Amino acid sequence: MSEKLFKSTRGNQKPLNFYEAILQGIANDGGLLVPDFNVDQKDLNALLNMNYVDMATEIISTFTPNDVKEDIRGLCQSAYGNGLFPESVVPVEKAGDVYIAELFQGPTAAFKDMALSLLPYFMTFSLKKRGEKREVMILAATSGDTGKAALEGFKDVEGTCIKVFYPVDGVSPIQKQQMITQTGKNVDIIGIHGNFDDAQSAVKVAFNSDELKELCLEHNVFLSSANSINIGRLIPQIVYYFYSYLTLVKTNEIKMGEAVNFTIPSGNFGNCLAGYFAKLMGLPVKKFIVASNKNNILTDFFNTGEYNANREFYKTNAPAMDILVSSNLERLVYILCQDSAKVKTFMDQLNETGIYKVDEDLYNTVKDNFKAGWLTEEKVLAAVKNCYEETGYLLDTHTAIGYGVYKEYQDESQDETKTIILSTASPYKFPESVLEALTGETLNEFDAIDALHEKTNVVVPTPLQGIKDREILHKKVIDKADIIQFIGEQIKEM
Numbered sequence: 429m430s431e432k433l434f435k436s437t438r439g440n441q442k443p444l445n446f447y448e449a450i451l452q453g454i455a456n457d458g459g460l461l462v463p464d465f466n467v468d469q470k471d472l473n474a475l476l477n478m479n480y481v482d483m484a485t486e487i488i489s490t491f492t493p494n495d496v497k498e499d500i501r502g503l504c505q506s507a508y509g510n511g512l513f514p515e516s517v518v519p520v521e522k523a524g525d526v527y528i529a530e531l532f533q534g535p536t537a538a539f540k541d542m543a544l545s546l547l548p549y550f551m552t553f554s555l556k557k558r559g560e561k562r563e564v565m566i567l568a569a570t571s572g573d574t575g576k577a578a579l580e581g582f583k584d585v586e587g588t589c590i591k592v593f594y595p596v597d598g599v600s601p602i603q604k605q606q607m608i609t610q611t612g613k614n615v616d617i618i619g620i621h622g623n624f625d626d627a628q629s630a631v632k633v634a635f636n637s638d639e640l641k642e643l644c645l646e647h648n649v650f651l652s653s654a655n656s657i658n659i660g661r662l663i664p665q666i667v668y669y670f671y672s673y674l675t676l677v678k679t680n681e682i683k684m685g686e687a688v689n690f691t692i693p694s695g696n697f698g699n700c701l702a703g704y705f706a707k708l709m710g711l712p713v714k715k716f717i718v719a720s721n722k723n724n725i726l727t728d729f730f731n732t733g734e735y736n737a738n739r740e741f742y743k744t745n746a747p748a749m750d751i752l753v754s755s756n757l758e759r760l761v762y763i764l765c766q767d768s769a770k771v772k773t774f775m776d777q778l779n780e781t782g783i784y785k786v787d788e789d790l791y792n793t794v795k796d797n798f799k800a801g802w803l804t805e806e807k808v809l810a811a812v813k814n815c816y817e818e819t820g821y822l823l824d825t826h827t828a829i830g831y832g833v834y835k836e837y838q839d840e841s842q843d844e845t846k847t848i849i850l851s852t853a854s855p856y857k858f859p860e861s862v863l864e865a866l867t868g869e870t871l872n873e874f875d876a877i878d879a880l881h882e883k884t885n886v887v888v889p890t891p892l893q894g895i896k897d898r899e900i901l902h903k904k905v906i907d908k909a910d911i912i913q914f915i916g917e918q919i920k921e922m
Contacts, residue, residue, distance in 0.1 A: 432491060434659060435464040437758050438775065439768025446492050447554035450547075450660040451564070453653030454635045459771070460759050461659045463491060469710040472684060476674050480517035481509045483674075484546075484667045490709065491663050503553060507546040507664075518542075518668045520675040520848070523821035526691075526834065527681065527848045529672035532824075536606065537854040537889040538748075539699065540577035543656075543664040548581045548588070550660045551652065555587060561648075563922055566590040567634060567915065568654040569627035571695060572603035572748040573853060575617065576610070578654040583612025590654065591616045591918060593627040596905050600747050601873040602857050602895065609898035616918070622908030623741055625753045628696075630911035631655065632755075637912060643919045651915075656698030657755050665702030669711055672848050682846050689847040691717040691834040693826040694726055695749035697756040699850060704760060704797065713797075714845050719833035720802040721746045726754055730800035733791035735774075738782040745805050745861040746825040748853070761786060764793050799841075801833035808832065812855075812865035822886045825858045827851040828865075854889050856880065 433443035438459030444452060449461045468490045475483055485501040492500055508517050512535045521528045534541025551564065566588055568578045575592040582590040594607060596619035607617045620627055634640055635651055644650055656662060669690065676682045690713060692700040700716055707713045720727045722742045729735045737752050744750055762771045765786075774784040786794070803811065808825050811832030815823050823831055830849045837843065855862045859876035863869055863883070871879055874896040881888050906914055 432493065433464040434461040435768075436460070437462055437762040437768060438772040440772075447557045450550045450554040450658070451558065451560070451650070451652055453651070453658040454632065456636065458632065458636055458775070459768070460657055460755065462759055462762055467491075467705065467709050470670070472670075472674065472677075472710065475670060476677060476684070480513075480667070480671060481505050483671055484508065484664065487667045487670060487709070488663055491659075499553065503546060503549040506549055512545060513541075518671050518675075520672050521821065522681075523815060523819040523831075526831070527672070527676060527846070528821060528827070528851045529668060529848050530851050531668060532851060532854045532889075534577075535580050535891055536573070536576045537857055537891050538573035538577060539850065539852040540573045541580075542668060543661045544574070544577035544581040544654065546664045547578075547654060547658070547660045548585045551588065552585060562650050563648065564588045565649050565651050565915075565919065565922065566654050567631045567651055568592045569624060569631045570594045570599070570607075571624040571750055572599040573857075574655060575599075576603065576606040579607065579610045579612065579615050579617065582654065583610065583615050585614070589614040589616070589922070591618065591915065593618050593620050593631065593911060595620060595623045595627060598623050598743060598747060598750060600858050602859065602892065603747070605873075605895050605898070606891070608900050608902045609895070610901065617902035617904070618914065619905035620908045620911065621905065624751055625741070626908040627911070628655065628753060628755065630908065632657070634912055634915050640912070640916055640919065643916055647919050647922050649919050649922050655755070656696050662698055662702055662705070662756070662759075665699060666705045666709070668850075669703050669706035669713075673711055676846070676848070685712055687712040687714040687845060689713070689715045689717055689843070689845045691719055691830045691847055691849045693746070693749060693830045693850070693852050694718045694720060695723075695751040695754065697726065697754040697760070699852070701756045701760055704763070707797070708763075715843070716798050717830075717834055717837050717847075718798055718800040719830040720800065721749045721808065721829055722802065722804060723750050723752055724802035725752050726757070727800040727802045729757065730794060730798050733788075733794065734783065734785040735778065736783045737778065745808055745858070746829055748826055749829070761790070765790050799837055801836055803829050803832045809861065809865035811835070812862055816866060816884070822855045822862070822884050823851070824853040824855040825861045826853055854892065855886065856888050856892050
């Protein structure tokens, strides 16, 4: 079989092999990297009785060189099998008539752990395969969960340092406390005066800055990304779609081959895009139901075919989804149209005017696969309360958006297809809002953890126990306009 290569969605980057794609992170023409090969169809029966590590090995090996499958198994074992996750890795719980895939059982109590526990191993493996001698500077923008998960994954990883930029007023207090108390000799956490989109845009600009490229050459450094613009973030996320589906088969909740829906709380769209890859690889999915908060740009895209970023930005009680530039949507548009010139035109239009609209044929394919909805902040709280009172299951605010949007879809469509909701965080990551939803009481975040535990008896995840007493180690705050200059200064110091 010929080498598996990855190409840019915008068509002006020579295709890269797996190792190059992992290390480069983003295409050098500003596009995102996608497979330049047809993905394998998976035999669901062969996967059925595998544990998570073995299933991850099978799925991920679709995208890697053919001769490193056992190496990939070792990386997956290191990420998922050494006690950082429970034995099942992704438990699937029933809540009334829906199934909740708990993606938050890892070291930071958020779904980003599913990919960011593995990405550092991908990166060190790729460095070794490439014989790379330069230091790697990992850049990441975060709306809350990516930052902590990336920091935890990359802390003290030899040959790397990581810089995480977060909106100083745009993450939850618990998320902020997790980041600014992060230990590790190679980690740096920087607050910015701005929002997530400002941080993400600056990180993308950094990769294409001639000035930074020259500095990197001079100081023997290269830049890479831990955001979902890196294909190494996307690939591991495909696994839990297969795993949660086959869990339902094993527990006789569905028959093998029966189509299901997945409902996904979505901001940057990487989580949902991984599901579409799973469908391309043979997973029987009827609809992906994309759930948003008041920053409902994705809802409008899936309902109209137009992506319009010219709108007000809202800070909400589901802050990890407070995003207006959903980077991974570019990958979906490319996969559906297979036309890099068209994608480049769309992205140029977005850059110049804040808007692009896909053509009718492409939009019809979108409508065949995706439905979308959004919830107000009041409805988010109502969804938390309703789910808990009706089923006894406690949701965080982001997963509650998935639950509430799904219930609205169910009522409107009368679709009786079994549905899996991807749960993206522990309710204790957003305890003030969850407690308010259940009791109407407003407490500070740390008192809210205790009160929520007392009311529900739901176990507080280990990563969040005693969080208020940890020493604050990172106090840097800069203006959004100074991010590129800051990165340049950091390169000079390496």
